[in-house]
Amino acid sequence: xxxxxxxxxxxxxxxxxxxxxxxxxxxxxxxxxxxxxxxxxxxxxxxxxxxxxxxxxxxxxxxxxxxxxxxxxxxxxxxxxxxxxxxxxxxxxxxxxxxxxxxxxxxxxxxxxxxxxxxxxxxxxxxxxxxxxxxxxxxxxxxxxxxxxxxxxxxxxxxxxxxxxxxxxxxxxxxxxxxxxxxxxxxxxxxxxxxxxxxxxxxxxxxxxxxxxxxxxxxxxxxxxxxxxxx
Amino acid sequence: xxxxxxxxxxxxxxxxxxxxxxxxxxxxxxxxxxxxxxxxxxxxxxxxxxxxxxxxxxxxxxxxxxxxxxxxxxxxxxxxxxxxxxxxxxxxxxxxxxxxxxxxxxxxxxxxxxxxxxxxxxxxxxxxxxxxxxxxxxxxxxxxxxxxxxxxx
Numbered sequence: 237x238x239x240x241x242x243x244x245x246x247x248x249x250x251x252x253x254x255x256x257x258x259x260x261x262x263x264x265x266x267x268x269x270x271x272x273x274x275x276x277x278x279x280x281x282x283x284x285x286x287x288x289x290x291x292x293x294x295x296x297x298x299x300x301x302x303x304x305x306x307x308x309x310x311x312x313x314x315x316x317x318x319x320x321x322x323x324x325x326x327x328x329x330x331x332x333x334x335x336x337x338x339x340x341x342x343x344x345x346x347x348x349x350x351x352x353x354x355x356x357x358x359x360x361x362x363x364x365x366x367x368x369x370x371x372x373x374x375x376x377x378x379x380x381x382x383x384x385x386x387x388x389x390x391x392x393x394x395x396x397x398x399x400x401x402x403x404x405x406x407x408x409x410x411x412x413x414x415x416x417x418x419x420x421x422x423x424x425x426x427x428x429x430x431x432x433x434x435x436x437x438x439x440x441x442x443x444x445x446x447x448x449x450x451x452x453x454x455x456x457x458x459x460x461x462x463x464x465x466x467x
Numbered sequence: 468x469x470x471x472x473x474x475x476x477x478x479x480x481x482x483x484x485x486x487x488x489x490x491x492x493x494x495x496x497x498x499x500x501x502x503x504x505x506x507x508x509x510x511x512x513x514x515x516x517x518x519x520x521x522x523x524x525x526x527x528x529x530x531x532x533x534x535x536x537x538x539x540x541x542x543x544x545x546x547x548x549x550x551x552x553x554x555x556x557x558x559x560x561x562x563x564x565x566x567x568x569x570x571x572x573x574x575x576x577x578x579x580x581x582x583x584x585x586x587x588x589x590x591x592x593x594x595x596x597x598x599x600x601x602x603x604x605x606x607x608x609x610x611x612x613x614x615x616x617x618x619x620x
Contacts, residue, residue, distance in 0.1 A: 242479055250486030254493040261497050271522035272585070272613040280605040399595035403536075403588045406597075407517040407616065414521035 273410055278460075291333045291391040293322040295409060299400035303409070306331075312408055319393065319416030323454055333391045338452075339383030343374035376449035380428055384453050392457040413458060420454050511549055512537035514589045518619040525613060530574055530582045532565065532609075536596055537589040546592055548600060558599050565607035578609070587615045 295315060296304035303310050305318045325332045350367045357363065369389075377383055393413055397406060418433065425433040429446055436443040514537035535549040548555040550564055569575050574582060584604055588597065604612065 244480050244483060251489040254486070254489040258493045258496050261500065269524040269527070270615055271618045272525045272615050273519065273522060275612045275614070277601055277605055277610045277612055279610070397594045399593065399598070401594045402590065403592040403594060403597060404517050404590040406594060407519055407614065411519035411521055418521055 273407065273414075275410075275458075288333075288390065290331055291388060293318060293393045294396065295393065295413075296396045297398065297401045297405045297409060299398040301402055301405040303405075312405075312412060315409060315412035316416040316419075319413050320420055322391075322393065323387065323417065323420055327385075333387050335385035336388050337383065338373050338377065338386055340374065340377045342383070343370050343377055346370050347374065372448060373452050375445065376452035379445050379449035386453050386455070387457075392459045394459045394461055396461045410458070414456075417454055417456060421450050424453060425450055511535075511539070511554055512547060512589075513540050514538075514587055515591070516587065516615065516617050517590050518617040520619050522616055522618045525583075525585075525615075526581070528581070530577050531585045532568065532583075534584060534586045534600060535588075536586070536592050536600070538591075546589070546596055548596065558603050561600060561603035562606045565604070565609050569607070569609075582609065582611060584609055584612045585615055586612060 294304075294306050295318075296307075298304070303312050303315065305314060310318075322332065327335060347367065347370050350363055350370065354360065354363050354367065373386075395406075395409060422433040425431060425436070425446070428450075433447075433450065436447050438444050438447055512535050514535060533551055536546060537549075539545040539547055548558075548561075550561055555561060569578060586597075586600075601612070604610065
């Protein structure tokens with residue numbers, strides 16, 4: 237009697253298994269994106285800005301990479317606290333900037349008067365910038381459900397470097413500033429939205445609004461001063 | 468008498484290879500997805516990158532020009548700038564290069580949104596060099612700069 241023929245294995249489901257594996261790896265694999273610090277260079281301009289001493293937090297690094305804050309020698313780790321104090325201090329502290337109040341009503345009133353001004357001077361770039369800024373502030377008020385205080389427009393952290401300052405010092409100063417700023421943002425975020433700032437994802441629309449709102453309260457404002465020899 | 472001999476050795480049926488393409492495609496896709504292209508590196512300069520704590524991800528799908536600032540291998544304090552593929556001899560070459568780049572519609576369309584100048588700078592570089600490059604960027608109206616760093620844990 238002849239042997240029974242071996243039946244062919246059905247390979248139809250192989251594709252399913254393959255796709256299952258493919259999808260599994262697709263989901264679980266994460267790519268490591270290059271890590272960077274972003275900076276926007278200022279427009280080339282010869283206009284000198286007059287800044288109120290109070291509204292500037294001055295950070296210096298000399299040719300030996302020694303750090304100075306507001307004219308006094310300091311350690312690099314001190315920058316973080318100086319930045320925090322600059323952005324968040326008790327109203328009326330001497331040598332610190334005065335806050336401006338932002339509330340829904342103030343935003344709406346300002347936007348209305350800007351609207352009127354723009355009707356008269358439709359091409360005034362300054363008004364348009366102001367309009368953008370106040371629109372974002374209004375959005376922030378809506379997101380928080382209340383008004384807030386923030387630094388005036390001309391308040392800024394200023395970095396002065398010597399030509400011979402090392403790049404690593406510059407990066408560390410920027411890092412310290414961002415660490416100070418992000419810890420303030422983080423505590424505000426936990427307070428208002430109950431999540432940490434890092435967890436917010438700017439790809440999600442509702443998170444994006446929150447990020448933008450928090451940035452209105454603690455904006456990143458860094459100014460680099462022109463070449464100058466720092467003692 | 469028959470043409471076919473019966474009852475002798477019988478061959479097993481061939482294994483179906485229909486699923487083979489699936490497997491191959493799966494592998495292909497897998498490697499396509501997981502491959503991270505090694506960050507561009509300079510062959511001409513030695514660069515010891517800075518590590519900082521607060522970093523952000525570099526955006527995807529960007530147009531970029533790469534600046535390397537580092538030491539010429541084998542020499543002590545000879546810092547040079549490399550822009551994309553070539554070493555720069557005179558800083559004004561940067562301006563010319565970028566202005567030429569911007570004439571290309573592929574770049575001009577995204578110039579203010581998705582065009583970045585990626586800096587990879589050695590720790591010990593003096594700021595005067597970085598500044599000179601920045602000045603050239605301003606001349607060419609390329610304002611977006613990112614500094615590539617390592618993330619410190």
